[in-house]
Amino acid sequence: MKYVFIEKHQVEFSIKAMCRVLQIARSGWYVWRQRRHQLNRRQQFRLVCDAAVLKAFSDAKQRHGAPRLADELPAYNIKTITTNLRRQGLRAKSAWKFSPVSYREHGLPVSENLLKQDFYAGGPNQKWAGDITYLRTDQGSLYLAVVIDLWSRAVIGWSMSPRMTAQLACNALQMVLWRRKCQETVIVHSDSSPMWLWQRC
Template identity: 75%
Template sequence: MCRVLRVARSGWYTWCQRRTRISTRQQFRQHCDSVVLAAFTRSKQRYGAPRLTDELRAQGYPFNVKTVAASLRRQGLRAKASRKFSPVSYRAHGLPVSENLLEQDFYASGPNQKWAGDITYLRTDEGWLYLAVVIDLWSRAVIGWSMSPRMTAQLACDALQMALWRRKRPGTLSFTRTVEASTVQQIIRRN
């Protein structure tokens, strides 16, 4: 076959060996890709090429920014931008908003002095569920909760009723957010 193709036999065998052997460059790229992937995963996919390069150099790897960026591109990795937390507040709805009685003072010297409540939503297999929670700020214990597929005033009232039932009608109490003061007074009168 070498005679027909007019190729030296030694050249043919060298070419066959080269096809199956991984080159030094390919070995370096594989090593680089595995190291970059591990560092990218440790950073919770937040670091881009410059920060990953700094981290890898601190660990003793002699990679530059372009090498790390090329490795990220080869693997299809993109850093997620971390966003500043901004609390969701819909104050422009025109409805009455209950005042914040605690004024961000979450310290309580004993049980049943200050309670806090909030509503959040959770994704489940059946869809979204809303969870209303009441905690005692002294013990940080959840003392009342309620879940519903819809966010209604009744959801918050049920959580507050559970808290009142579990704590056997506390005397003086400050409650923050979620439920209007008039609703709280009505629930306390009923219990």
């Protein structure tokens, strides 16, 4: 390409002479050189961004998605970090793994099983059931606590958080209490997850 030739030989010959011999406009050469420098700056930005995102992602033990990384890297917005993670093939992994071991074995206080595997309810606000699961997204994992009414099987309370905490379960239950405002005695059933056991809402 003529522009590349001029760039390589601009120390030996003048720009004006080479443009005349090659029959190109000097303005075209300068526009090309400016665009090339801009491309280099974009490449440099990408390299710096790649290094920063990779370091933050590794420091977080691969558990933070774009929202958390954006908080840690204020120089880059969440869209840039999301694109960067995808380009580098980085995906946040779950920070908590479910265990099939019963928490009764760990000596934690467990309430009596009042439901006794009887999941039938004759009306609303008699029996509620709660559980926690996690959802994997491109931005990382979100933990979801849900409470359902066993009479209608409808979700009546929920809460989401990037962290698995006892407050997550409490927030879901508090939503139910605020929405239902029932005065009746209700059985609230859950598994033996420590998130439902460690803290009184």
